[in-house]
Amino acid sequence: MNVTASAGLDDLRVIGDIGGTHARFALAQHGAYSHERRSDVGKYNSLFEAMQDYLAALPPDKKPSVAVIDVAGPVRGDKIKMTNLAWSFSAEDMRQRLGLKAFRVLNDFAAAALSIPYLPKADCFAIGPDHAGAKGPIGVIGPGTGLGVGALVPNGDRWTLIPGEGGHVSLPPSNEMEDRIFVILRKRFGHVSAERVLSGVGLVNLYQALCEIEGAMAAPLTPADVTDHAMRGTDPTCVKAFGHFCEILGTVAGDLALTLGATGGIYIAGGILLRFKEAFAASGFRAQFESKGRFREWLQTVPTPLILEESPALLGLANVPIEVDA
Numbered sequence: 001m002n003v004t005a006s007a008g009l010d011d012l013r014v015i016g017d018i019g020g021t022h023a024r025f026a027l028a029q030h031g032a033y034s035h036e037r038r039s040d041v042g043k044y045n046s047l048f049e050a051m052q053d054y055l056a057a058l059p060p061d062k063k064p065s066v067a068v069i070d071v072a073g074p075v076r077g078d079k080i081k082m083t084n085l086a087w088s089f090s091a092e093d094m095r096q097r098l099g100l101k102a103f104r105v106l107n108d109f110a111a112a113a114l115s116i117p118y119l120p121k122a123d124c125f126a127i128g129p130d131h132a133g134a135k136g137p138i139g140v141i142g143p144g145t146g147l148g149v150g151a152l153v154p155n156g157d158r159w160t161l162i163p164g165e166g167g168h169v170s171l172p173p174s175n176e177m178e179d180r181i182f183v184i185l186r187k188r189f190g191h192v193s194a195e196r197v198l199s200g201v202g203l204v205n206l207y208q209a210l211c212e213i214e215g216a217m218a219a220p221l222t223p224a225d226v227t228d229h230a231m232r233g234t235d236p237t238c239v240k241a242f243g244h245f246c247e248i249l250g251t252v253a254g255d256l257a258l259t260l261g262a263t264g265g266i267y268i269a270g271g272i273l274l275r276f277k278e279a280f281a282a283s284g285f286r287a288q289f290e291s292k293g294r295f296r297e298w299l300q301t302v303p304t305p306l307i308l309e310e311s312p313a314l315l316g317l318a319n320v321p322i323e324v325d326a
């Protein structure tokens with residue numbers, strides 16, 4: 001899809017970023033948004049219910065005429081099924097039931113990628129070289145409930161958006177310990193995608209694999225327990241799990257940079273790492289990102305800012321042109 005900043009931004013639009021755990025809705029016009037609300041997706045049986053609830057709570061003079069929604073999962077055609085959530089819907093059916101002029105659906109990391117040209121500098125925490133003024137293809141990668149990946153490629157004064165399912169690329173182990181973790185995960189999952197490690201549940205998978213390597217019994221920890229122990233240093237296996245998480249993200253992000261030729265930067269998004277920006281910056285992430293043999297020097301020039309905004313996708317959705325077909 002080719003993207004300009006102008007088309008269809010006058011209509012009041014309801015925008016929604018639908019992840020595997022949270023749904024965030026807002027109202028947008030002229031590229032900016034307000035009336036943001038976040039809910040747990042578990043509260044609702046369907047996207048329709050969640051949207052109806054949000055729309056019903058708006059002031060009476062706020063009646064959006066179009067919807068632009070992103071979902072964590074592939075978007076091909078009218079029927080959408082989310083990857084990490086039991087919701088499915090037809091965009092045309094949603095449009096009719098909500099009485100809207102248009103109902104547009106994008107992949108969540110396509111929307112996150114679209115936000116990058118509009119993201120205020122204060123919403124990024126610099127890791128590696130400064131991203132301000134960096135030009136060229138841009139990648140976005142973010143561990144949350146799943147692992148999202150998206151990209152933007154400059155095309156004259158426009159951007160070409162590349163939605164994909166880069167979270168499901170094969171996990172690349174890059175040292176002996178990662179080999180051992182990989183073997184354990186392969187026995188468990190068969191194909192070990194990057195998402196099996198680089199997500200909330202991935203943190204727990206890493207912790208459990210490390211316990212197995214150490215011959216220890218894994219405690220029933222949540223992703224938040226793992227990072228909590230890691231930050232407080234109260235469980236050495238959790239400290240190691242967080243360390244591997246950051247390093248493996250560095251490897252996968254470095255692969256993405258090489259594949260895209262991402263001189264514009266690889267932006268790190270998702271709901272997990274923005275909570276731990278200092279620990280992430282101090283981790284082995286950047287060293288692993290650059291550790292690409294003969295391409296180390298080139299990777300050293302690629303910025304890897306951490307997006308501090310929980311839902312950058314909303315900014316992308318506020319700006320997506322809706323008359324242009326994907």
Ligand SMILES: Nc1ncnc2c1ncn2[C@@H]1O[C@H](COP(=O)(O)OP(=O)(O)OP(=O)(O)O)[C@@H](O)[C@H]1O
Nearest residue numbers: 019020021022072144145146200223224227270271
């Ligand atoms: N403190 C924490 N430490 C580590 N993981 C956490 C923490 N809090 C929440 N998580 C995990 O983060 C994930 C939710 O991430 P996020 O807030 O980005 O949700 P989402 O937008 O619904 O995800 P996605 O878009 O990937 O489907 C869950 O797996 C959750 O267990």
